[in-house]
Amino acid sequence: MLKLVILISGSGSNLQSLIDSVHKNGIAKILRVISNKADAKGIQRAEAAEISTSIIEHRDYSSKQDFEEDIVKAIDAIEPDYILLAGFMRILSNEFIAHYPDKIINIHPSILPAFRGLNTHQRAIDAGVKQHGATVHLVIPELDSGPIIQQISVDISINDDAHTLANKVLKQEHQLYPDVVKALADGRITIRDGVVYTQ
Ligand code: GAR
Numbered sequence: 001m002l003k004l005v006i007l008i009s010g011s012g013s014n015l016q017s018l019i020d021s022v023h024k025n026g027i028a029k030i031l032r033v034i035s036n037k038a039d040a041k042g043i044q045r046a047e048a049a050e051i052s053t054s055i056i057e058h059r060d061y062s063s064k065q066d067f068e069e070d071i072v073k074a075i076d077a078i079e080p081d082y083i084l085l086a087g088f089m090r091i092l093s094n095e096f097i098a099h100y101p102d103k104i105i106n107i108h109p110s111i112l113p114a115f116r117g118l119n120t121h122q123r124a125i126d127a128g129v130k131q132h133g134a135t136v137h138l139v140i141p142e143l144d145s146g147p148i149i150q151q152i153s154v155d156i157s158i159n160d161d162a163h164t165l166a167n168k169v170l171k172q173e174h175q176l177y178p179d180v181v182k183a184l185a186d187g188r189i190t191i192r193d194g195v196v197y198t199q
Pocket of ligand 1: 087134
């Protein structure tokens with residue numbers, strides 16, 4: 001069974017979809033949820049599912065290094081197979097990423113390599129593209145640029161604004177992330193030396 005740690009900063013709706021799916025199919029176990037915000041709704045979701053939580057707030061630390069050292073301690077106590085970022089809104093240092101080769105996975109709300117960074121939904125509308133979506137990818141030091149694991153797309157309609165588009169994408173994210181975890185658990189996706197292999 002895959003051992004997972006999930007890092008969040010906010011609502012945790014992706015966390016919820018992961019909780020629900022691993023609960024149902026029993027292919028993975030979420031051993032800890034770590035939030036850099038004490039008031040993240042995702043913490044309540046984890047507690048409701050009886051998953052242990054750590055609140056490690058970046059603003060309590062004078063340096064990023066100290067902040068990340070405490071995250072590393074919380075993760076290393078568990079030795080997870082994968083560390084899933086699910087709406088985790090801090091940029092991780094190169095040192096942190098190097099500590100977990102082939103193990104850190106992120107979900108990003110765009111069809112990468114388009115729209116790296118923030119405000120992806122509004123930027124997609126402003127750019128006039130007809131499709132938008134989400135990407136699950138391996139994390140490398142360069143932001144939102146690691147090897148792509150799986151993507152989904154949605155059509156942008158003339159009536160969409162950033163809010164309706166975000167909801168459309170999020171709904172698909174809730175399918176995408178659990179699908180990737182299942183594929184990792186089944187061995188249909190493997191990650192080795194920074195390369196993603198899909199069967
Ligand atoms: C999701 O749309 C996720 O893709 C995005 O934040 C949202 C979190 O929602 N992640 C990023 O923007 C990462 N840079 P959630 O807290 O309800 O899962």
